[in-house]
Amino acid sequence: MKVSRRFKLQIVISGILTLSILFTAAIWLFASFQVNKKSLETSYLKNNYWYAKKLASETNTLLSSMDAVLQTVADQAAYHSGKEMQEDVAALMDSREPYFNSVFIVDQNRIVQAVSPSATGISIGQQLDSSVSQRAVTLKKPFISTPYRGITERLIVLVSYPIFDGSGGYKGFVGGTIYLEGDNILSNMLEKHYYENGSYVYVVDQTGHLIFHPNKQRLSEDVSENKIVAKVLKGEEGFGKVVNTEGKTFLAGYALESKSGWGIVSQTPLSITNEPICNMIVRSVKLAFPFVVLVWFFAWWISRRISRPLQQLASYTEETTKTLGQPPVPIPRVRTNIYEIQQLFESVKYSSQHVHSYLSQLQEETQTDGLTGIANRKTFDFVMKDLMHNDIPFSLILLDIDHFKKINDTYGHPMGDEVIKFLATVMPDVIREGDMCFRYGGEEFCIIVLYSDEEGAGNIAERLRQTMEQSISPAGIAATLSLGISAFPKHAVSPNELVKLADKALYQSKQEGRNRVTIFSQGFSGHV
Template sequence: MIGVLVLVSALLTAIVGGYSAFSSTRNSLALNHLENNYQYAKKISSETNMLLTGMQEKINFIASIVQDHTFTQEEVNWLQQANKDYFNSIFFVDSNRVIQHISPADTGLKAGTQLTSEVSIEAVKLKKPYISNPYLATSERLILLISSPVFDKEGVYKGFVGGTIYLEEDNVLSTMLNEHFYGDGSYVYVVDSHGHIIFHPNKKRVNELVSENTIIQKVVAGNKGYEQAENSLGEKYFTGYSYEARSGWGIVSQTPVSVLKEPLNKLIVSMIMQGLPFLLFILLIAFGVSFIISKPLHQLAKFSEDAIADNKTAPLDRPIIRSRVYEVRQLAHHIHNHFEQLNSENRIDGLTGIANRKTFEQVMQGWIESQLPFCLILLDIDHFKKVNDTFGHVKGDEVLVFTASIMQNFSRVEDVCFRFGGEEFGILVKTGNIETAANLAERLRSEIETSKSPTGEAITISLGIAVYPEDAGQSTEVIEKADFALYQSKAYGRNKTTIYAD
């Protein structure tokens, strides 16, 4: 009777457990594909942003050379050859949009031709770095234009330098995105702000309008996320999407729902094959249940104890919990989240969302101990007390958040933006020389000076720069000398950048 009871219980448990495992696996696989595609879309969005930033910087650099140098056609050919991995063609036009030089020669255009496209008109009108939406050129190519204005030494606009990407041919964008094409039917595609496909593994779909797709409508509106949906051809996909703010493009990564069939079928066969011998060992397994439950609990207890004893908010050696017990998994999840939250609150400035002074000091000390050269930019909002007195402290806080946001937009990924205290901020420029730091500081100062702050009026900042190890060998000395340079900027009229010099 006991044997029959155990056998019946095991069979019922196996049936219920098998169905539960099947359902759980199906949902888990679906969620895994959704999250993976979302993470891929975000990753590619970031890579696309870096690619466009790098291409814009290349065009900006060429434009800065044009300002002081009259190029020959041979030099333009050399520039295009040196940047062929990024641009299909490079050209210079004057303020009347007449081509001065263009390379290569087989673009369908030549020197002396006046550009008439809306994109070229917009580039001349804007007189600033510009990334266009895709457009059909006179050569019948679908083109993306990246341009940068050229001014002479007196500040007179002379025209612009342009680099083009042929979207229907092999280009730097397709080279990067093709790395994310998989044999299970997963693929990535990109749409512009109007819902036209910029990149697709099937080149025939490039420039196709897919704005009626609900996913496309969400991503071009600036949203990001994941969901199961149908594409424009009526096929069901696990879809992740992310918005690339610099260009206004939408990145979509998707996997067909049909990929679940094979692993689920294998799961059913595997459960049947493994279930039969499992019944013979049901009693033996019971003895192991206590160990399965207690081991992850012991790991979590040890993890918590060590973290507090070592005064760490987020230990690096987080235990890997593979328990099938729901409560243990939840406990592990919440303990980790708790330490992550404590760590974030300890390192991030609560108002602006950038690093706080403690984090800044830790990072700088770590760089010094590693003998890593860096530049320290300290900046202070000019007449900030007047802002608080005139508009109130709530508006003053908005000005602080506004300043921090611009700092993050202008700094590099490897740099560290932080709030030093009050209205004083700073940027640690990693492995950057004084030219890099000075250029960053001046661009930041100029942007804030010309942008409308939350008060409705422009504000200004004063900046000071010190370099490690040239100016100082200790962290306190670096801060003191950057602070000294900052107050030199204030002493000589504010809204200035001063580089510390003995």
């Protein structure tokens, strides 16, 4: 008869503990890598977006300053001629920090009246025949050109400002040129935003051609097929991953400069996120290793304490079987017995129930806002995704308290909290059974109105608005609301987009005076 292999309990427990530690460590390392990578990517994306926004603002300020300088010269040129015009443009180029590589004045027939510096490729009396100069004369208003090759084959952007005499008659324009391939105030401002980790900034004009790039050989290249460039040319702003023409993946943020229509993109190579995460994992492993060894030895000691009494009892049983008919084997002295094991089992069972109850309570707390007692943002995100996944139609009401900062500043933050809790108690009284209220964050709340179009949700929103308007809050004043509404699936089919549209409607309520309800609709928003 074949005897099956038997293992001692202590070896089994130790083996299970060892495997558990190894598997737990492996899962933790994998999860840490994924979570930190995602977090780091998101951080780079958002930082690049805000950086692009900042550069767009700085570029807008720069272009506005350029316009102001050209306007000053244009105002002077309206009453000057000949030598005086030449002095005007020379004075501009002699300034401490000139905005342009060259400045010139032409009349309505595009005849050059003044130019500085003289080595620009054009001379006084010469007629400009470029399509850019013709367009500037035709438009008769401030104009920023797309990149073009000038007479000297330089890659140029022209910034022009019209000249009108005292009676409003058009006399020509004053133009300032920016040499894209040389030093200029625009490139000097943007070139400092190049980093050793591979991050860099580039700028495209209204047609998707590069007007600034760290690699000047790429200037004037058409990159409109790049999906990030395509978005920014449509007037969109945001961030996302993008694969460039060399097949490298970047984390890009993009923004639009409104005055010129230029798109500004700040991007970081995706590959740089791996090194800090790997370094963090290595440091974590080194730091945790002594503790893991300590835990393993402690677990081994515990397993020995548990298994030793059972092993003694098992040996006693075996010896008793072998010595039948002989004097009984003395009962070993052990610190536990079956009764104690049963008691331990009952205690563990009770503890498990207690832990389950505690975990259930903890789970409930993670789904509830601590201040108001209603569902929190995390629950809101889960409910939204679940409803959309199951194609259940609903409307979203997004709302916040008007002038809440003023309430905090006037009455103090504790009173601000009381106003928030007051709103949380009013909301359930005006919604229907089955509808759900959530605290979105700060003084912002949202309501999911199930199986209702935006008009039905508008009635509920208006009822809530009127109730708050007619009620006295704990601060002793009426705390009014601004509300925005969007509907699934009519307006959007993704949670982020639906919230974005409701927020857009809410923003319109704020813009139009607050204390009102706005329903989002394509192309415009309507009030309830």
